[in-house]
Amino acid sequence: MKRTGYLFDRIVAFSNLWRAAHKAWRGKKDKTRIANFYFNLELF
Secondary structure, X not given: OOOOOOHHHHHOOHHXXXXXXXXXXOOOOOOHHHXXXXXXXXOO
């Protein structure tokens, strides 16, 4: 198995997780569950 240095750090970077969340929520923002998440979201 080939190893790539610091791959885990790049995957779990906040910006990558934020981008993935936005892609997952695309077209679902009118749902109550998603609206509640956005309402309670605390940005750093």
